[in-house]
Amino acid sequence: MAKLHFYYGVMSSSKSAMLGINAFNFSRTDNKWEAIKPATDNRDSDTDIVSRIGIKTKATALQNLDDYKPKRSTQFILVDEVQFFSSKDIEKLAQIADSTNITIFCYGLKVDSNGNLFPASAKLLAEADELHPMETVCEMPHCSAMASHHIRFDEQGNIIRGGNQVEVGASQYKSVCRKHFHELYDNPSAKLYKRICEINLQKTK
Ligand SMILES: [Zn+2]
Known part of the structure; x- marks a missing residue:
């Protein structure tokens, strides 16, 4: 065994x-x-x-x-x-x-x-x-907590909720800590700042 x-x-x-x-x-x-x-x-x-x-x-x-x-x-x-x-x-x-x-x-x-x-x-x-x-830090600015969740967003910074679990490369993701995940995901009007999206979009190109 x-x-x-x-x-x-x-x-x-x-x-x-x-x-x-x-x-x-x-x-x-x-x-x-x-x-x-x-x-x-x-x-x-x-x-x-x-x-x-x-x-x-x-x-x-x-x-x-x-x-x-x-x-x-x-x-x-x-x-x-x-x-x-x-x-x-x-x-x-x-x-x-x-x-x-x-x-x-x-x-x-x-x-x-x-x-x-x-x-x-x-x-x-x-x-x-x-x-x-495997540990890495949260991608939100100035946060040093460990990332444990993902936020999925479109090019305008709108957070995407629900949808297919298996989606490869079709949209953008950010790795965030639990606190930031709930702050963003649980708040219907939350939006990622445009600048953060742009940085992330460039990184993944
Ligand atoms: Zn965080």
Whole structure:
């Protein structure tokens, strides 16, 4: 039986970069690994995992894990954007960890832009052997609290509530602390300052 790890954090908390660094270190020590990602995540590449700071990792994109079988030689599985898989897929990963010696590292978001757990992330919080919060600070000016939530907004700074949990690249997000999330999300007239939006839009281009 091997361990199932869940590294979770907000956007821009270096999850994909950490995955890439782990893959690099496994290769250096001649450990056999494979990386997978959900097919819905084609933001930067259909095959590579690309971190915001440019670290690239070769991966296989899968719709689901129903027919997924790791190679016999694999010692480590790295999973990017794990929140876009289903809770059934997480059960499959737990079965692999329980029936092989393959250690599994999952990286993903915990909550969506409505403050709710993604189903896969909820399942991982229940099933993972080890939980690893990845910390980064709130993106609101002068706030030094840890970011734990996402605010989704349009180009005018209007906050988007509800909507599909799985939306890749179609709108803009900011990673904020819990206090700022509720200040903005719970207040119907709240609007992100235009300047903050512009800075954020430039950063994500
Ligand atoms: Zn804050």
